[in-house]
Amino acid sequence: MRAMLPVRVLIFALAFGFACAAMRAQTQWEMPSDAQRCPSKWGAKDEVGSGNLMKPEMALKAAKLIRTGEVFTLGFHLSAALPLIGSRRFDMHMKRSTATDPGTRGENEEIVITELGQVGTQLDAFAHQIYGGEYYNCITNHEMSFGDGGVTNDLTAGARQGFPKLGVEKIPDIMTRGVLIDVAGLKNVDMLEGGYVITADDLQQALAKEKVKLETGDAVMINTGWGKLYTVKDKDKYLKSSPGIGIEAGEWLIQQNPMLVGTDTCCVEVRPYPEQKMNLPIHAMFLIVNGVYLVENLRLEQLAAAHAYETAYIMTPLKIEGGTGSTIAPIAVR
Numbered sequence: 001m002r003a004m005l006p007v008r009v010l011i012f013a014l015a016f017g018f019a020c021a022a023m024r025a026q027t028q029w030e031m032p033s034d035a036q037r038c039p040s041k042w043g044a045k046d047e048v049g050s051g052n053l054m055k056p057e058m059a060l061k062a063a064k065l066i067r068t069g070e071v072f073t074l075g076f077h078l079s080a081a082l083p084l085i086g087s088r089r090f091d092m093h094m095k096r097s098t099a100t101d102p103g104t105r106g107e108n109e110e111i112v113i114t115e116l117g118q119v120g121t122q123l124d125a126f127a128h129q130i131y132g133g134e135y136y137n138c139i140t141n142h143e144m145s146f147g148d149g150g151v152t153n154d155l156t157a158g159a160r161q162g163f164p165k166l167g168v169e170k171i172p173d174i175m176t177r178g179v180l181i182d183v184a185g186l187k188n189v190d191m192l193e194g195g196y197v198i199t200a201d202d203l204q205q206a207l208a209k210e211k212v213k214l215e216t217g218d219a220v221m222i223n224t225g226w227g228k229l230y231t232v233k234d235k236d237k238y239l240k241s242s243p244g245i246g247i248e249a250g251e252w253l254i255q256q257n258p259m260l261v262g263t264d265t266c267c268v269e270v271r272p273y274p275e276q277k278m279n280l281p282i283h284a285m286f287l288i289v290n291g292v293y294l295v296e297n298l299r300l301e302q303l304a305a306a307h308a309y310e311t312a313y314i315m316t317p318l319k320i321e322g323g324t325g326s327t328i329a330p331i332a333v334r
Contacts, residue, residue, distance in 0.1 A: 029247045029281045031131055037289045038138035046137055047165055049126060049291025050259045051172045053217040058259075059175040062312035066333050072303045072311065074221075075121035075329035076230055082120055083235035083297075085266060090114040116318065117168060117325035123260070123317050124294040125168035128324040129287040136291050139165055162322015169319040171293070171326075176259050178313030178332050179218045181206045182304045183243075184225035191225030194241035197270045198222065200252035203245075210309040214256040219313035221332075223300040227264030230297065244270035250282045254290050261286065262295025295328070308334050 031037075040046045076082065080090050091113040097106025117125070126136040133141045144163050183198055184191060186206040192198075203222070207213060214220065222245065229238035242265040245253070250269070253261055261268060269282035278284060286292040295315075303311070311332035318326040 029276065029278070029285065031278070031284060032289060034134070034138050040137045040291055042291070044137065046291070047126070047139075047170050048172070049136060050217075050257075050293055051170070051174075053257070053259050054172040054174055054176065055217075058177070058217050062175050062177050062314075065177060065310050065312050068334055070306075070308075070334050072306070072308060072332040072334075073329075074299050074303070074332055076297060076299050078114075078120045078327065081232045081235075083230060083238045083266065084119060085239060088115045088119055090119050116327055117320060117323045120327045121297045121299065121329065122295070122325050122327050123168070123171070123315070124283070124287055124296070124325045125171060125317075125323065126166040126287055126291065127163045127168070127322070129283050131284055131288050134288075135166055136288050162320070163324075164322065167320070167322040167324075168317050168326045169321045169323065171317050173317075174219070174259065174313070174315045176313055177215060177218050178221060178311040179207075179212055179214060180210075180221045180223060180300065180303050180309050180311070180332075182210065182223045182309070184223050185209075185304060189225065191228055192243035194226075194237075194243060195270060195272060196224075196243035197246040197273075198224070198244060198249050199246060200249045203249055203252065210307075212309050214258065216257040217259045218256070219295075219315070220253065220256075220258045220261045221295075221298055221300055221303070221313075222261070222263045222268075223304045224264055225301075225304075227297075227299055227301055230264075230299075239266060242266060242271050244268055245282060246270055246273070247276070247281060247285075250285050254285065254292065258292060260293035260295055262298045264298050264300045266296055268294050268296060295330070298330075303332055308332065310334070 042052050078090060093111045095109040097108050099106030135144060144165055181203055183202050183206050186209055224243045226242050244263060244265055269280060286294055311334045313332055315328055315330040317328055320326060
């Protein structure tokens with residue numbers, strides 16, 4: 001028996017090592033080949049992706065969830081003080097009336113200089129992400145520069161006024177069942193730590209606690225508590241890192257066939273994600289590979305406090321022709 005003990009220990013050590021290697025492998029994700037991801041399940045010419053799920057029955061199902069008429073604002077205010085990634089900006093210049101004399105009429109206007117598709121509470125369209133020269137449904141950078149028949153060699157000229165394909169104007173107005181997955185609530189914390197990787201098990205446990213199941217076409221909203229930092233005082237911390245979904249959770253969500261997935265963070269996915277070679281792999285998984293919309297910087301604190309796990313989610317993207325996304329002001333109604 002004593003002689004056998006080291007062998008058993010060795011076998012256990014090897015098995016444990018293989019298990020750890022398998023666990024590490026599960027966290028790695030690479031872009032599937034063109035043959036694996038194209039054509040899209042909605043067809044070779046499709047540019048709408050999960051927006052194809054927006055049928056009248058989705059709106060009718062969402063309407064049945066409205067019982068009290070309580071409205072939750074899910075979008076943050078826009079201003080120059082909001083958290084902005086990198087070189088993004090929001091500058092507002094007022095054109096104020098000088099008509100102050102009695103009996104005179106005046107008017108005020110503003111000029112806003114901003115990345116209108118990528119600031120504030122916003123929706124990512126499929127034109128936002130490219131990998132290896134290709135977008136969603138294997139649409140090439142050449143097609144996105146000239147459409148189907150460009151002749152110039154200037155790859156920026158054709159898209160100067162918007163991309164000819166995959167623009168945000170193609171995304172339908174959305175009214176569907178909204179499901180809040182309160183992961184911060186599951187963990188009994190006000191806020192998950194920056195860098196926390198949300199797992200599929202986290203999502204499933206939170207849904208079980210809420211007694212809710214995901215259905216095809218849902219607008220999935222994941223509360224991390226990170227939105228509490230969306231202020232002038234804490235915006236640097238808000239942007240430095242964030243909790244978010246990992247590869248396993250992303251793949252599980254894709255299997256549930258949602259219309260969109262959003263969080264109260266800047267990027268939906270966890271940051272930083274040192275185990276991944278690709279920057280923002282969830283963006284690639286959702287937008288490029290599977291054609292599922294992402295919504296960032298959602299305001300979910302009130303929704304979570306009210307335990308409003310099922311609502312009617314209503315969202316209208318700005319119809320920016322050829323745009324990469326849209327600033328939005330979505331609401332949830334119950």
